[in-house]
Amino acid sequence: MADDRTPSPAELDFLAGVDSPTVANALERLALRDRRAGYLGGRIRCNFPELGTMVGRALTVTATDAVGRAADQSGYWELWERLEAMTGPVVIVMKDASGTPHRVAYAGEIMTTLAQRLGAVGIVTDGGLRDVAEVRANGFHYFSRYTVVSHANFELSAVGEPVLIDGEQISTGDLVHGDANGVVLVPWEALDALPGAVEAVRAGEARDLAYLASDDFILAGYRQQRSYGATPSPSA
Ligand SMILES: O=C([O-])CC(=O)C(=O)O
Numbered sequence: 001m002a003d004d005r006t007p008s009p010a011e012l013d014f015l016a017g018v019d020s021p022t023v024a025n026a027l028e029r030l031a032l033r034d035r036r037a038g039y040l041g042g043r044i045r046c047n048f049p050e051l052g053t054m055v056g057r058a059l060t061v062t063a064t065d066a067v068g069r070a071a072d073q074s075g076y077w078e079l080w081e082r083l084e085a086m087t088g089p090v091v092i093v094m095k096d097a098s099g100t101p102h103r104v105a106y107a108g109e110i111m112t113t114l115a116q117r118l119g120a121v122g123i124v125t126d127g128g129l130r131d132v133a134e135v136r137a138n139g140f141h142y143f144s145r146y147t148v149v150s151h152a153n154f155e156l157s158a159v160g161e162p163v164l165i166d167g168e169q170i171s172t173g174d175l176v177h178g179d180a181n182g183v184v185l186v187p188w189e190a191l192d193a194l195p196g197a198v199e200a201v202r203a204g205e206a207r208d209l210a211y212l213a214s215d216d217f218i219l220a221g222y223r224q225q226r227s228y229g230a231t232p233s234p235s236a
Pocket residue numbers: 105106107108109110111112130131151
């Protein structure tokens with residue numbers, strides 16, 4: 001669906017300059033989806049908060065840990081071929097299907113160096129990753145549930161198929177935005193209106209913070225002028 005659309009350099013620049021919670025709040029204002037959808041929950045941690053914002057299009061992969069047999073290598077090479085064929089920054093989104101994600105690292109320094117070479121900027125997974133010092137030094141984003149010392153007998157079982165991570169369906173081509181706070185999915189149809197919505201979020205927060213810092217502050221006054229989260233939810 002979104003596979004063939006690529007963000008323009010201007011759109012990428014804009015998205016890189018906004019933190020993920022502000023993107024989430026701006027999307028909330030646009031009311032394009034349920035407020036409780038469109039992001040990954042905090043079980044998937046940002047491993048390298050100091051790297052700042054990650055923006056890219058998803059390339060989805062399902063990963064598992066082969067038991068009692070040699071791992072099949074075909075998905076591994078399919079991943080790199082598929083990545084090479086994509087344009088613009090890519091975020092590899094890896095769904096764990098092993099059932100034991102705390103026991104297997106799905107990528108490390110070598111894989112991510114190759115991934116970077118082929119246009120990826122980060123990996124998001126509900127499984128494990130490793131070689132954290134080297135990957136951090138390379139400026140490659142990691143969002144994961146675990147760090148794991150061994151790659152066990154990992155196998156990439158499906159490449160490019162939609163995945164379900166933390167209850168969110170993610171498809172190859174979807175726009176992914178992440179930082180120290182977590183990962184939010186940006187619907188393509190939001191892109192044109194997003195700068196205005198971000199401006200409105202920032203202005204509202206600045207107004208609130210100014211009032212909270214002012215000598216005139218009283219709770220009743222804040223209640224009257226509060227702008228944070230001002231857009232009512234559809235169910236309110
Ligand atoms: O060995 C692996 O498959 C993962 C890893 O540590 C690397 O890519 O360096």
